[in-house]
Amino acid sequence: MKPVETADMGKPAANAGAEFSRRDFFGVTGPGLLVLFSTEALEARQETPRQRRQSEYPTDFNAYLHIGANGRVTCLIGKIEMGQGAMTSSAELLAEELDVPFDSVDVVMGDTERCPWDGGTYGSMSTRVYGQIVRRAGAEARAVLLQMAAEQLKAPVERLKVEAGVITDTAGGKRVTYAQLVQDKRIERHLEKVPVKEVAALRQVGHSVVRKDGREKVTGKAKYAGDITLPGMLCARILRPPVHGAKLKSADTSAAEKTGARVVKDGDLIAVLHERRDVAEQALGLIKAEYDKPAATVDDVTIFEHLVKMGTKPAVVDQSGSLAEGEKQAAQIVEATYLNSYVAHAAMETHSAVASFEDGKMTVWASTQTPFPVQGEVAHALGLAPQKVRVITPYLGGGFGGKGANQQAMEAARLAKLAGKPVQVIWSREEEFFFDTFRPAAVVKIRAGLNGAGQMVLWDFLTYGGGDREAKQYYDIPNQRTRSAGGWGGGPDGMHPLAVGAWRAPSVNTNTFARECHIDMLARKAGVDAVEFRLKHLASDKRMKGVLEAAAKRFGWSTRKKASGVGFGVACGTDVGGDAATMAEVAVDKTTGQIRVKRIVAAMDIGLIVNPDGALQQLEGGITMGLGYTLSEEVHFKGGDVLDRNFDSYELPRFSWLPKIETVLIENRETPSQGCGEPPIITIGALIANAVFDATGVRMLQLPMTPARVKAALSRG
Numbered sequence: 001m002k003p004v005e006t007a008d009m010g011k012p013a014a015n016a017g018a019e020f021s022r023r024d025f026f027g028v029t030g031p032g033l034l035v036l037f038s039t040e041a042l043e044a045r046q047e048t049p050r051q052r053r054q055s056e057y058p059t060d061f062n063a064y065l066h067i068g069a070n071g072r073v074t075c076l077i078g079k080i081e082m083g084q085g086a087m088t089s090s091a092e093l094l095a096e097e098l099d100v101p102f103d104s105v106d107v108v109m110g111d112t113e114r115c116p117w118d119g120g121t122y123g124s125m126s127t128r129v130y131g132q133i134v135r136r137a138g139a140e141a142r143a144v145l146l147q148m149a150a151e152q153l154k155a156p157v158e159r160l161k162v163e164a165g166v167i168t169d170t171a172g173g174k175r176v177t178y179a180q181l182v183q184d185k186r187i188e189r190h191l192e193k194v195p196v197k198e199v200a201a202l203r204q205v206g207h208s209v210v211r212k213d214g215r216e217k218v219t220g221k222a223k224y225a226g227d228i229t230l231p232g233m234l235c236a237r238i239l240r241p242p243v244h245g246a247k248l249k250s251a252d253t254s255a256a257e258k259t260g261a262r263v264v265k266d267g268d269l270i271a272v273l274h275e276r277r278d279v280a281e282q283a284l285g286l287i288k289a290e291y292d293k294p295a296a297t298v299d300d301v302t303i304f305e306h307l308v309k310m311g312t313k314p315a316v317v318d319q320s321g322s323l324a325e326g327e328k329q330a331a332q333i334v335e336a337t338y339l340n341s342y343v344a345h346a347a348m349e350t351h352s353a354v355a356s357f358e359d360g361k362m363t364v365w366a367s368t369q370t371p372f373p374v375q376g377e378v379a380h381a382l383g384l385a386p387q388k389v390r391v392i393t394p395y396l397g398g399g400f401g402g403k404g405a406n407q408q409a410m411e412a413a414r415l416a417k418l419a420g421k422p423v424q425v426i427w428s429r430e431e432e433f434f435f436d437t438f439r440p441a442a443v444v445k446i447r448a449g450l451n452g453a454g455q456m457v458l459w460d461f462l463t464y465g466g467g468d469r470e471a472k473q474y475y476d477i478p479n480q481r482t483r484s485a486g487g488w489g490g491g492p493d494g495m496h497p498l499a500v501g502a503w504r505a506p507s508v509n510t511n512t513f514a515r516e517c518h519i520d521m522l523a524r525k526a527g528v529d530a531v532e533f534r535l536k537h538l539a540s541d542k543r544m545k546g547v548l549e550a551a552a553k554r555f556g557w558s559t560r561k562k563a564s565g566v567g568f569g570v571a572c573g574t575d576v577g578g579d580a581a582t583m584a585e586v587a588v589d590k591t592t593g594q595i596r597v598k599r600i601v602a603a604m605d606i607g608l609i610v611n612p613d614g615a616l617q618q619l620e621g622g623i624t625m626g627l628g629y630t631l632s633e634e635v636h637f638k639g640g641d642v643l644d645r646n647f648d649s650y651e652l653p654r655f656s657w658l659p660k661i662e663t664v665l666i667e668n669r670e671t672p673s674q675g676c677g678e679p680p681i682i683t684i685g686a687l688i689a690n691a692v693f694d695a696t697g698v699r700m701l702q703l704p705m706t707p708a709r710v711k712a713a714l715s716r717g
Helices: 022-028 040-044 086-098 130-153 178-182 214-219 277-284 303-310 323-329 371-382 407-419 429-434 508-526 530-536 542-555 612-631 684-696 707-716
Strands: 002-004 032-037 063-068 073-077 105-109 160-163 166-169 175-177 186-188 234-238 247-252 262-266 269-274 288-292 315-320 332-340 352-358 361-366 389-392 423-426 442-450 456-464 480-485 566-575 578-588 595-605 660-667
Touching: 063 130, 063 178, 073 086, 073 130, 086 105, 086 130, 130 160, 130 166, 130 175, 130 178, 166 178, 175 178, 234 277, 234 407, 262 407, 269 277, 269 407, 303 442, 323 442, 323 456, 323 480, 332 508, 352 407, 361 371, 361 407, 371 389, 371 407, 407 423, 442 508, 456 508, 508 530, 508 566, 508 684, 530 542, 530 566, 542 566, 542 578, 542 595, 542 660, 566 684, 578 684, 595 612, 595 684, 612 660, 612 684
Parallel strands: 032 186, 073 105, 234 423, 361 389, 456 480, 595 660
Antiparallel strands: 002 660, 032 063, 063 073, 160 166, 166 175, 234 269, 247 288, 262 269, 315 480, 332 442, 352 361, 352 423, 442 456, 566 578, 578 595
């Protein structure tokens, strides 16, 4: 393996925004090639109870690759594009296996009527899992086309060569294009166990290409759910409770009805509809509603005590050796408790949907990471057969795990059916914050020990409320135990007073923060350099060791020079098969408590890199987003009242915060592509906390590290 810095940029994608209508698609399956391939085995390894619905998984073929008579290739996949670049990597993988130009591949995503079933876009699986499916489809299609060409050219398959969608008989000189092979024919063939290309044979994968969605997005042509407009469409504004848990006692809508807006009532749903959103908004303000509000029993200060109190008996996630033996061997014991607050997704695009009910069929355009689950939810709520509901997912303006719940789509569908007209629901920023499923607040307690030689011999890790993903230890410690009590995917009833859910590497940001801060503390206690200490305990994880060494070399860790008020930090982490090591230089203003991150070097090993430029975008984006949960992002609440409902109090990272970011992508082509969207963010909290300690001698144990918290820690010494 070796680190690489950049890759050559490819040519812009032609016709990147092209898409087929359903009628167009099924029209060309006559004069075209339809390749069906099974994804059951791959998807089964990734299933979760929430996404997996046995009745909806196909039993045989569940994905489609279409090669048209015009030679263009369309790949239909059930995942969605929310900025992560899956549309581009899928096209690049397919072009590679088919031996066609990247620019000749179109990708349609997240349409329940045109794409195979998929549980949702999450867990960095679009390339890691679906990329393998796309490659298998391309390999199968290529093999089928070679069979067809052999029959037409009357030549053995072994003598045929494929280049840019043209098959040539190298001996006879005859040639035929993919387009010519499929013209005026409907062909369905299935071949089993067709291998994908060996790594050495890859020619397109590994080279940077311009994103398929790039031109549309920078020119403003890209369509999001809120951009969909239909004839006669009504804009909806919905009556919302003042706090979570509030019960509606009464609602006087008489004044609203006099404005010319239409008031719709359906059980717990009261909405005002009008062709103009501002008129609907004004009418909504005229509704006089009374609520019973629950008493506030916990807030953002008492939440940590609450989580520990409410946590059930911890479950053992991983263990080895004997804690009792570790206690005997330990010459020094280091204990600490780490805290992190609730964090909002704060995506640029708020939850949006447009629904139209026509001829007994509901069509919903939704900003969602889970179009197929939405289809089932809408069908169930409206009493429709699933095939009578179509969900179309345009581009998403950010999701980060927060667009898996689909309340806005349900609201639009219910209202469209009641009103008899298309209805648009676009949440305000206040609604977005109020109904968000936050990254859970959490408490992590760690007790660890060193022997006389400075070797870690004891590790006892217990997390409350945050979940156990990547909580287990990967450093070499003979006596260790990892336990978890509740998390983002559920947990004890009442454990979390606010709704929680997946947020960029669920659980892993919390667990990595605690683990890497504690490893840093142990290194200090042992009197060993932080990088040397980690390398010493990574003998059994050579891949992570290589990533850390690459980061240290690029950062110049061994030759760094320290100035007053400046500190250096390091942190490692792993998630969804990707390993990351980061180093930082920070400055701390001891008067204001302000932390300024000056430089970050990030190294990452994600196996085979499909699109280096896309990987770099994910790496830099994850670092930037990580600065938010590290330095400023925190949801304040009191009982069911979410106090932060806009960006005046909920502070996101700013461009002025950004440090110099240097990246190293490890070349590891022999390992299949791993997760890229989430590993870059997981180390940032610990990274900055460790650098702050180096600068000030003060250990920050709670995220975010706001100026007020830094000043308070400094005052305590």
